[in-house]
Amino acid sequence: MGSTVGELLVSLPAAANQEQRREWAVACAQALGLGGMSISLGQELVWFSDGISERLQDLQFILGQGPSQRFQGETEVRQLPDLGRLLARQWPQFTAEAEELGIAALFIWPVHIGAVQAGTMTGYRRVAGPLSAQQSAQGQLVADALAEHVLNHWPSSTDTSNGPGHVGTVDLHRAEVHQATGVLSEKLGVPLAEALDRLRARAYASGQPLAATAHTVIQQELPQ
Known part of the structure; x- marks a missing residue:
């Protein structure tokens, strides 16, 4: 038998590496009856349980459409228990991609830091159906706990021990996306917004995660 949500919240590690955080997120998703979950603050993906959760957030960021986009001013979970039926007209590209991943239902909780909505927590299921109350x-409760945890473990630009995989620091999975955007902007002589659009298009066309695409762009520009 898996842990309850209450037990998991008590055991939320104050200091953990990336793999330990992911294991905790997997257990938490299971306790909530989800296939996986992720949390984003602003445009930063800071926590996810599995590759599908990462890909779902990537797709919304790349396409600029999806249920987590423009999710502001809502105080309760947004339930999309039948993805194909509800979203095909509103977000056709995202819905098609999500269904190809085998996603049948999505649930988005607001993430608040104090009185401010700072992001979202997104969960998915492979079978249609609503959440229980x-x-x-x-x-x-999980979304609120993760928001506080992420805020308390945000990387410091002055601490050289921070970075992907370091114990006690959350990973900013789009840090290289911002770096690659700057690289493309300078190389192509285009504004940052256009450079980001081109990076998104490259990731979508290749089917690769946005972070992996950004890493490739950066590596290509390093001195040989």
Whole structure:
């Protein structure tokens, strides 16, 4: 039998590496009846349980469409228990990609830091159907706990021990995306917004994660 949400919140590691954080997120998703989950603050993906969760957030960022986009001013979970039926007209590209990944339902909780909504927590299921009232409420507890944890473990630009995989520091999975955007902007002589659009298009065309595409761009520009 897996751990309950209450037990997991108590055991949320104050200092953990990337793999330990991911294991905790997997257990938490299972306790909420989800296939996986992720949390984003602003445009930064800071925590995810599995590759599917990462890809779902990537797709929304790349395409500029999806249920987590423009999710502002909502105080309760947004339930999309039948993805194909509800979203095909509103977000056709995202819906097609999500269904190809085998996603049948999505759930988005607001993530608040104090009184400010700072991001979202997104969970998915491979079978259609709504959350129970208990799962909905417990999901919000998880979202709030993760927001506080992420804020308390945000990387410091002055601390050289920070970075991907370091114990006690959350990973900013799009740090290289911002770096690659700057590289492309300078190389192509285009504004940052256009450079980001081109990076997104390259990732979408290749089917590779956005972070992996950004890493490739950066490596190509390093001195040989």
